[in-house]
Amino acid sequence: MNIKTLNQSTIEEYRKDDLHYVGQTTPFGKQLILHQSQGTKVWDANGKEYLDFISGIAVNNVGHTNPEVVEAIIEQAKQMLHVNVFGKSLVPVQVDLAKELAKVTPDGLDKIFFTNSGTEAIEGAIKLARRATGKHKIIAFEGAFHGRTCGSLSISYREVYRKPFEPLLPGVTFVPFNDLKAAEQAITPEVGMVIIEPIQGEGGVHVPSDDFLPGLRALCDQNGAMLVLDEIQTGFGRTGKFFACEHWNVVPDILVVAKALGGGMPLGGFISRPEVMNILTDPPLSHMTTFGGHPVSCAAGLASLNIINRDKLVERSAIFGNEIQNRLKEFQKKYPVIVDVRGKGLMIGLEFATPELTKKIVGRAQDLGLILSWSIYAGGTVRVAPPLNVLPEEIDQALNILEKAITESI
């Protein structure tokens, strides 16, 4: 592969211009300048190669810059980019993707409203649940992360990110994750929506006990609330099932997707039963977005979905996920600084004794050519989430680097 690089002065110029012209999420500037990607590998502007074991945070399930996805993008881009939406134009590739998605979503969840991102899909789910139940009270969970726009921020747990933007949505109660007794107390007939990530991602990769999600389903049924599952991070094979809710045979009222849905292009959606989704047609245009379900994103999503199905990436995620977890548990026996290894499929959390040590290990791993990341809400937990088509030799290489980073950091 011909690796494209930039010279040092251009790199320095980009660093300066990025800080000056591009809105930043931290005051520190960015570490990596990524310039090229393929499969599990990414290259920085100096041509240094990295294994990406975070997959653009659970986006690149079919690998970076997958050639079949790129081909679909090129074909669609040549044929048609954006056209008038506003309820007027039918876009065939959008329908193709919606129809294929209905084959992999839980029973009855056949209708998707396309958005551009995860947080925007959560906003749509909040509106739909409100309209469908006529109730505004929401139960969310401690440790939850659902996005950064005002509605999704209202139901995300970390106060440090919520407080500066208050007042946010009223009527939100946070309940301890995986505490069915507490949920039983909180889910009353006044509640319209219970929203949860089936496996918490940014909260630190927490898998609930087997009775928790079925218990929430029953409580929602008893109290006339909609169960909304945020599968933005857990969907599309990430946890070893197509959707994480399948681990517990729970069917939500609304399923929220994004990230891997677009195969690397921006695309999200909220999915429900047709009779529920149709509520948004009254009054006409009561929910809408200019770019949601963009033809190029849908073409990429369709190609990506075909790859996931054809190459049995869901099964692969389960098998490789188990293997990586077992090998990390061996590490845990050797290095007591590893407090816990948990997760399902290729959504794995590796918790170290302190956030400081975690950051040191992640930094060292990156120097050695392995990209990892800690959870936004749980600085001590490293996420391990490679593309689902990661190769066995790449797993070996990554785990060797990780072990070296651990031994050099403790």
Ligand SMILES: Cc1ncc(COP(=O)(O)O)c(C=O)c1O
């Ligand atoms: C579970 C979950 N929900 C919502 C979001 C927000 O999605 P987006 O960043 O596309 O707005 C994320 C993003 O990390 C997520 O992990």
